[in-house]
Amino acid sequence: MDIQHILQLTNGDREFIVELLETYRVETNKSIISLLSALRNNDSKEIGLIVHKLRPSTQYLKITNLESILREVELQTNPTSQLEIRLMELWEKLEIELKDLITQFN
Amino acid sequence: MKILLIEDDKTITLLLKKVIKEQNFSLDYAETAKAGINLARVNDSIYDVIILDIMLPDMDGLSVCRQLREDNNKTPILIISARDLTDHKVEGLQAGADDYLSKPFELKEFIARLYALQRRNVGNFSSHIISAGNIELDQEAHEVKVKGRNIELTPIEFRILTLLIEQKGKVISRSNIIEKVWNMDTVNLFSNSVNVHIKKLRSKIKDSKSKPLITTVRNIGYKLVD
Numbered sequence: 033m034d035i036q037h038i039l040q041l042t043n044g045d046r047e048f049i050v051e052l053l054e055t056y057r058v059e060t061n062k063s064i065i066s067l068l069s070a071l072r073n074n075d076s077k078e079i080g081l082i083v084h085k086l087r088p089s090t091q092y093l094k095i096t097n098l099e100s101i102l103r104e105v106e107l108q109t110n111p112t113s114q115l116e117i118r119l120m121e122l123w124e125k126l127e128i129e130l131k132d133l134i135t136q137f138n
Numbered sequence: 139m140k141i142l143l144i145e146d147d148k149t150i151t152l153l154l155k156k157v158i159k160e161q162n163f164s165l166d167y168a169e170t171a172k173a174g175i176n177l178a179r180v181n182d183s184i185y186d187v188i189i190l191d192i193m194l195p196d197m198d199g200l201s202v203c204r205q206l207r208e209d210n211n212k213t214p215i216l217i218i219s220a221r222d223l224t225d226h227k228v229e230g231l232q233a234g235a236d237d238y239l240s241k242p243f244e245l246k247e248f249i250a251r252l253y254a255l256q257r258r259n260v261g262n263f264s265s266h267i268i269s270a271g272n273i274e275l276d277q278e279a280h281e282v283k284v285k286g287r288n289i290e291l292t293p294i295e296f297r298i299l300t301l302l303i304e305q306k307g308k309v310i311s312r313s314n315i316i317e318k319v320w321n322m323d324t325v326n327l328f329s330n331s332v333n334v335h336i337k338k339l340r341s342k343i344k345d346s347k348s349k350p351l352i353t354t355v356r357n358i359g360y361k362l363v364d
Contacts, residue, residue: 041153041245048156056149085193088220088241089149 033129037094049137056089057130064123067105071116079105098126139163139256140184140317144174144202145191145218150241154189157245163252164317171197178211183305184314185213186256190235192219192226200233207234214255218243270303271351271364273343284343294319295339298332302352302362311359336360 168174222240
């Protein structure tokens, strides 16, 4: 995660950073749970909708590793690449990272 | 500037609210299409710009845009969407939007576009002479005539009269007058001020042969009748 970018985006407002990251963490967690379920069910329409919703906020915070896997999911370029597992693992790591950052700014 | 934001992404909403407030703009917010349409209807023409997301939970933003235009809502609409293809932008503009920004956009560009939309909107009105009953108001020349006779108004009175004429036949609440004329949210602080200005305005545009043009709608606000 690019802390410099987040500081720049928020003019270094620590209180706002905490609110922003916490909102993103909670909302994205809900979306990832729905996305994993849609992936399991192979529901391409739902996958498209969720990814489409998730991408802008992820791009704003420049969380590039999640952004790139979302792009992959959206394009479904590689159905054999175990996207579901990779996404789950990545989100687990990211969530820990987000929680650490929130604690750091709190 | 008074803005209506219709967006369901909470992270983006937080960011936009922050930059909008940093500009000292006043903001109403709706998380669903229906709530947004309701706010736009209830506060008819009170907004300077409507910011509209496309993917809303209950209705798509393009339908919201069409609905607002069908309601004869002329407020400039800025669509913000992750759909970034040229065809998507064309679709948005054809639905009645005035501008389109693809997410993610630079926040300073977003603010610049809000100002540009407001300027364009003000420009639309300034070339018009608006009227009600025996009153003619020239926004460009900043002149008011009652039965062809020039009358002197203070800037605040002029802005109140402009608002009442633009919205003639509709009730405008005191808080809406404050937001539009003073461009502030501190409603209670100035509510008596509105009454005082309306009283002075009435006496200046009074036509002895007819009933008052500006009527009081008790506990709500004022209405200008032809």
